Amino acid sequence: MIICPNCSHENPDGASYCDSCYTPLPVVTISTCPNCDSPVQSDASFCGNCGFNLKSASEHEKSMTEETDNTSSPEEVPLPAESPISTPEASPPDLSDDDLALVQELIEPHPLTQLQQIGAFLIHVQTNINLELPNNLQVIHIGKPNNMIPPDIDVSGFPDSDIVSRVHADIRFEGNAYYFEDSGSSNGTYINNSVLAAGNRHKLRSGDRISLGKGDRVSFVFQMSS
Amino acid sequence: MSVNLSCDFSDRHLDSSVSTSQRQLAITISVDGSLSVSNTPLNLCLVLDHSGSMGGQPLDTVKKAARDLIDQMSYKDYISIVGFDHRAKVVVENQTLINPESVKEKILYLKAGGGTNIDEGIKLALKELSKSMKSTISQALILTDGENEHGNNDLCLQFAQLAAAEYGITLHTLGFGDYWNQDILEKIADAGGGTMAYIESPDQASAEFQKILRRVQSVGLINAHLILKLAPNVRLAELKPIAQVTPETIELEPEKNLNTYIVRLGDLMLGNDRTIMLNLYINHNPDQIVAASTANTIHAVTAQIRYDDPQSKLEGLLSPEVTADLTLIKDFQPQINPQVQSSILALAKYRQTQLAETKLKQGDRTGAVTMLQSAAKTALQMGDQQAATVLQANATTLQSGTDLSEAERKQTRMVSKTILQIPTNQISTNQIPTE
Numbered sequence: 001m002i003i004c005p006n007c008s009h010e011n012p013d014g015a016s017y018c019d020s021c022y023t024p025l026p027v028v029t030i031s032t033c034p035n036c037d038s039p040v041q042s043d044a045s046f047c048g049n050c051g052f053n054l055k056s057a058s059e060h061e062k063s064m065t066e067e068t069d070n071t072s073s074p075e076e077v078p079l080p081a082e083s084p085i086s087t088p089e090a091s092p093p094d095l096s097d098d099d100l101a102l103v104q105e106l107i108e109p110h111p112l113t114q115l116q117q118i119g120a121f122l123i124h125v126q127t128n129i130n131l132e133l134p135n136n137l138q139v140i141h142i143g144k145p146n147n148m149i150p151p152d153i154d155v156s157g158f159p160d161s162d163i164v165s166r167v168h169a170d171i172r173f174e175g176n177a178y179y180f181e182d183s184g185s186s187n188g189t190y191i192n193n194s195v196l197a198a199g200n201r202h203k204l205r206s207g208d209r210i211s212l213g214k215g216d217r218v219s220f221v222f223q224m225s226s
Numbered sequence: 227m228s229v230n231l232s233c234d235f236s237d238r239h240l241d242s243s244v245s246t247s248q249r250q251l252a253i254t255i256s257v258d259g260s261l262s263v264s265n266t267p268l269n270l271c272l273v274l275d276h277s278g279s280m281g282g283q284p285l286d287t288v289k290k291a292a293r294d295l296i297d298q299m300s301y302k303d304y305i306s307i308v309g310f311d312h313r314a315k316v317v318v319e320n321q322t323l324i325n326p327e328s329v330k331e332k333i334l335y336l337k338a339g340g341g342t343n344i345d346e347g348i349k350l351a352l353k354e355l356s357k358s359m360k361s362t363i364s365q366a367l368i369l370t371d372g373e374n375e376h377g378n379n380d381l382c383l384q385f386a387q388l389a390a391a392e393y394g395i396t397l398h399t400l401g402f403g404d405y406w407n408q409d410i411l412e413k414i415a416d417a418g419g420g421t422m423a424y425i426e427s428p429d430q431a432s433a434e435f436q437k438i439l440r441r442v443q444s445v446g447l448i449n450a451h452l453i454l455k456l457a458p459n460v461r462l463a464e465l466k467p468i469a470q471v472t473p474e475t476i477e478l479e480p481e482k483n484l485n486t487y488i489v490r491l492g493d494l495m496l497g498n499d500r501t502i503m504l505n506l507y508i509n510h511n512p513d514q515i516v517a518a519s520t521a522n523t524i525h526a527v528t529a530q531i532r533y534d535d536p537q538s539k540l541e542g543l544l545s546p547e548v549t550a551d552l553t554l555i556k557d558f559q560p561q562i563n564p565q566v567q568s569s570i571l572a573l574a575k576y577r578q579t580q581l582a583e584t585k586l587k588q589g590d591r592t593g594a595v596t597m598l599q600s601a602a603k604t605a606l607q608m609g610d611q612q613a614a615t616v617l618q619a620n621a622t623t624l625q626s627g628t629d630l631s632e633a634e635r636k637q638t639r640m641v642s643k644t645i646l647q648i649p650t651n652q653i654s655t656n657q658i659p660t661e
Binding site for chain 2: 009015016195
């Protein structure tokens with residue numbers, strides 16, 4: 001069963017358009033994790049069972065096949081998988097060094113800990129950057145640098161971040177679940193394309209799409225690994 | 227005259243590795259004929275509202291529009307006119323147009339006064355039309371400016387269904403001004419196999435009458451039914467699986483008989499293609515793929531049209547059968563058919579607008595705004611800028627806390643149901659500005 005993100009109609013398996021409102025539905029197919037052989041959704045970034053980074057595995061595979069295919073033009077070396085550090089371009093100059101370090105720390109993959117990560121991630125949709133949620137905090141502030149509530153997740157480096165408020169939203173960790181709430185942003189927060197009213201909280205599930213501001217321009221997909 | 231059928235799937239390949247796939251099938255029906263206008267006599271009945279609210283300029287322009295319409299008709303055609311307020315009476319009895327001037331004179335006698343009772347009007351129209359049903363194209367044009375306050379809306383609908391299914395009479399509806407009920411007029415037109423028109427201001431009356439007359443005059447074949455046979459592993463979606471998308475969007479109710487479905491299409495027009503869209507689910511064994519290429523083809527749907535030809539007085543004619551095939555392939559890559567895609571978008575626009583109206587009726591204003599915005603986005607995607615503008619403007623009005631005016635509600639219904647402008651098929655990347 002696939003629930004339509006637009007009208008909540010329950011569609012049968014195999015549906016690519018919602019039977020009710022004809023909104024294109026997310027394509028969900030099941031494949032297996034190359035590390036532990038447990039079933040994972042094809043659009044997942046990490047294996048739900050062992051936390052294996054599926055994205056890097058598939059990119060690695062892709063570049064391998066490209067290399068073998070491109071025998072005719074040996075000088076064309078396939079580009080390495082896009083480096084996450086270079087993507088958040090045009091960081092505002094008023095960002096302090098500490099903030100930068102924080103952003104980079106959040107963004108930078110930790111190759112050693114990847115196989116045993118416990119916790120949750122936000123995947124920035126527009127740049128495909130994974131942000132690990134700091135697991136020592138009960139409230140994680142999302143926003144841009146300001147002198148009232150410093151953000152734990154600073155989105156000022158991402159494209160279109162001008163539509164995100166300085167104090168935009170919070171993720172709360174309570175009793176093994178993550179909750180998302182808008183902390184009075186100017187442009188609002190959308191969860192799975194529905195507006196999250198101020199004062200409401202949304203219990204996050206893996207695969208939820210969070211958009212800061214309108215127009216789906218600064219969006220994250222929430223992923224939880226057990 | 228002959229009927230041409232063509233079938234296109236949204237994607238004619240199926241991924242062999244998944245067991246259930248959804249596909250949309252667009253069936254386009256066209257009539258081949260040497261003429262663009264059929265020369266079968268028309269049997270037309272004008273059903274005109276002359277209730278008190280029509281008094282003054284509205285009734286005068288409607289009278290003029292009706293007289294202009296008669297000037298456009300042929301002397302072989304049959305005409306009858308029914309006037310209604312809270313009762314209905316025959317103004318012009320069913321007759322051939324040998325003496326158009328006397329008919330036109332009788333129209334002038336219509337006086338404004340009384341309430342509105344649409345079903346009485348329809349009932350009398352069917353009675354008049356039934357006098358000259360043989361080898362004619364029988365159609366009723368129903369014009370009203372108000373709520374059916376003295377009548378029964380369910381009765382209207384039953385008459386419309388009866389007219390279409392039993393007698394092969396098509397009903398068109400024209401809403402005049404802003405206070406008619408778009409739900410009931412749409413239902414009458416959909417059940418009666420006709421079109422719904424919106425006369426926003428009196429001066430458009432004549433143009434809308436002419437538009438319907440042109441449509442009526444282009445009717446070549448009548449009482450058409452689409453007969454669908456599905457392969458055993460193919461099923462229709464449970465929710466509203468069949469809809470017409472061109473010339474206007476209409477939800478169709480199939481009649482089921484074993485694995486055969488019959489859908490009533492009504493009139494087939496010359497030079498005006500019909501597109502019917504099916505929403506299907508196909509099951510197959512994931513390991514079914516075999517080396518021989520022919521075995522991987524699924525003859526999913528067989529379509530055929532049954533129709534009457536009033537010109538040659540032949541009934542129950544059958545078009546050749548057309549089979550829509552799907553092919554199972556191993557390394558599946560989506561290959562979307564752009565024509566079917568635009569049909570999907572047209573239906574999406576209609577459904578999303580309908581959902582927005584339902585949400586609004588339930589008092590869910592934010593839900594309605596979001597749904598209207600999706601509908602506006604869908605309209606932009608299909609290149610229907612005009613619909614996008616109307617839908618987005620309505621979303622903004624609702625968002626600001628203002629209710630939609632009656633005129634806006636009617637406009638919304640019209641833009642959701644039809645494509646007012648020829649789509650440019652350009653995928654627009656316009657963004658709604660935020661900050």
